[in-house]
Amino acid sequence: MASSRRDLAVRAAVARGLLAPAGTAEPDPAGPASPGSAGPVVALLDVDGIRASAAALTSAFAAVTGGGTLHTFAVKACPLVPVLRLLADAGIGAEVASPGELALARAAGVPPSRTVLDSPAKTRAELREALALGIAVNADNFQELARLDALVAAGPTAAPLGLRVNPQLGAGSIGATSTATATSKFGVALRDEGARDAVVRAFLDRPWLTRLHTHTGSQGVPLALMAEGARAAYELAEEINAKADRRQIDTLDLGGGLPVNFASDEETPTHAAYARLLADTVPGLLDGRYRLVTEFGRSLLAKHGTVLARVEYTKTSGGRPIAVTHAGVQLATRTVYAPEAWPLRILAHDAEGRPRTGGEVVQDVAGPACFSGDLLAAGRSLPLLRPGDVVVVPDTGAYAFATPYAYNSLPRPAVHGYTVADDGTVSFATVREAQTAEDLLRESGAAHADALVR
Numbered sequence: 001m002a003s004s005r006r007d008l009a010v011r012a013a014v015a016r017g018l019l020a021p022a023g024t025a026e027p028d029p030a031g032p033a034s035p036g037s038a039g040p041v042v043a044l045l046d047v048d049g050i051r052a053s054a055a056a057l058t059s060a061f062a063a064v065t066g067g068g069t070l071h072t073f074a075v076k077a078c079p080l081v082p083v084l085r086l087l088a089d090a091g092i093g094a095e096v097a098s099p100g101e102l103a104l105a106r107a108a109g110v111p112p113s114r115t116v117l118d119s120p121a122k123t124r125a126e127l128r129e130a131l132a133l134g135i136a137v138n139a140d141n142f143q144e145l146a147r148l149d150a151l152v153a154a155g156p157t158a159a160p161l162g163l164r165v166n167p168q169l170g171a172g173s174i175g176a177t178s179t180a181t182a183t184s185k186f187g188v189a190l191r192d193e194g195a196r197d198a199v200v201r202a203f204l205d206r207p208w209l210t211r212l213h214t215h216t217g218s219q220g221v222p223l224a225l226m227a228e229g230a231r232a233a234y235e236l237a238e239e240i241n242a243k244a245d246r247r248q249i250d251t252l253d254l255g256g257g258l259p260v261n262f263a264s265d266e267e268t269p270t271h272a273a274y275a276r277l278l279a280d281t282v283p284g285l286l287d288g289r290y291r292l293v294t295e296f297g298r299s300l301l302a303k304h305g306t307v308l309a310r311v312e313y314t315k316t317s318g319g320r321p322i323a324v325t326h327a328g329v330q331l332a333t334r335t336v337y338a339p340e341a342w343p344l345r346i347l348a349h350d351a352e353g354r355p356r357t358g359g360e361v362v363q364d365v366a367g368p369a370c371f372s373g374d375l376l377a378a379g380r381s382l383p384l385l386r387p388g389d390v391v392v393v394p395d396t397g398a399y400a401f402a403t404p405y406a407y408n409s410l411p412r413p414a415v416h417g418y419t420v421a422d423d424g425t426v427s428f429a430t431v432r433e434a435q436t437a438e439d440l441l442r443e444s445g446a447a448h449a450d451a452l453v454r
Contacts, residue, residue, distance in 0.1 A: 002049050003265045006306055007355065009044050009418045010392055012426035014353035018042050018416060019308050022351055022388030039434050040310040040326040043401035043415040047086065047429075049304035050397075053267075054090035057296060060272040064279040066288030072116050074257060074297030075101040077398040080415065082431045083301070084108035095255070095295040099126055102135070116293060118164070118213070118255065120186055127151055134158040136293075138213040138253060140187060145202060145209075152208055162211025162253060165190050165199060167232035169216060169225055186215060190232065203240045203248060210250050212237050215295070217256030223274055227281040230254050234285045251291040258299035262343055262395050267303055271296070298398040305397020307331055307413075308353075311389040312368075321363035323385035327393060328367010328374040330410040331401045336367065336374055346376060347392040348383045356383035365391060369407050409444070411435035 072093040085108040093114030094105035120140040164187035216229025237249040309327035329336040348356040360381040367374040414434035
């Protein structure tokens with residue numbers, strides 16, 4: 001089980017000095033050597049769990065579709081080159097939304113034919129590079145299509161080109177991450193007056209426009225709404241192909257990911273459940289006439305990441321115990337700023353990484369940042385945490401430690417992947433080294449310290 005592997009990895013990480021001992025940011029000199037610099041917070045990735053999720057995704061769609069499917073990973077969910085390489089090895093491509101993400105995907109060896117570029121603000125330079133490389137591009141709006149007109153006219157390209165549409169179906173439970181609302185900033189709003197006709201005309205005027213892209217899914221969005229988004233794209237593609245009197249649109253890109261269960265170790269909903277719902281809701285989508293592209297992110301990685309942080313101090317305020325740890329807003333930004341929408345589980349372990357037992361006490365688990373709202377959990381019932389204990393934060397493999405927030409210039413933690421052998425032996429590999437003071441100084445312009453006082 002993933003939770004069993006996680007528990008073994010936590011113990012092993014503490015024992016091998018990947019997490020600094022209590023009261024120090026340095027590894028125990030008497031302990032075994034560890035890759036990278038140990039600090040009071042470290043992140044772990046379950047390699048076998050990631051592979052299992054990739055395999056479950058591919059098999060789920062293979063079971064219901066008669067055509068080919070390119071599964072891509074939304075790089076923004078975990079922009080770490082070794083993770084992208086692992087996913088590429090498992091048959092998953094890359095969905096990128098910036099020049100930086102494209103550079104990461106290329107460094108990971110993801111080929112252009114398995115890369116998709118999405119962004120609402122692509123520059124001409126970005127578009128020119130994508131067309132030169134043969135990377136699929138989904139235009140966000142009619143003005144971007146006009147830019148593509150000029151680039152396509154300037155020379156041939158092997159890049160598949162599409163247009164993103166917004167079916168305007170409504171929001172999920174988290175408004176900030178809902179992309180199919182009436183006023184979403186993404187795509188062409190299909191229900192606005194005259195928009196659908198304009199989309200059809202855009203395709204008929206551009207024989208090279210062969211893809212239709214929609215993005216409905218995200219955290220808080222029910223599967224039924226996601227399936228309705230796919231249905232809207234399919235019906236539009238059928239309309240365009242009928243009016244073109246040929247199969248101009250040959251690929252439907254179903255962007256967006258599945259919501260993730262952050263309440264327990266259960267992985268739900270599954271990719272298989274979503275694929276079956278698509279088969280029931282939009283059977284024509286899967287009959288082999290269209291190639292599919294998916295862009296899952298959170299659902300592939302979230303359950304396979306874990307943050308370990310030392311409890312530095314404990315105290316009480318207003319009668320409530322508070323454990324001050326080294327993990328907070330810099331790693332779990334969404335949780336700190338919107339705790340109701342993005343709650344995380346907290347597991348209490350002792351200084352050796354063993355699960356704490358005993359009576360539970362309502363307490364706060366605070367991070368290190370200098371503002372009062374920097375809380376991983378408020379009023380959470382847990383075994384009473386003590387200085388030196390290890391706070392374990394599961395389900396953080398996506399949009400957490402891999403996309404840190406530089407508040408207070410807190411350094412990025414080391415990230416290690418782990419595998420567990422049949423006999424319980426844990427092996428670690430460095431994914432990203434801990435950020436050093438020198439790294440922080442370089443980012444913060446230290447080489448130009450005198451620039452403003454000359």
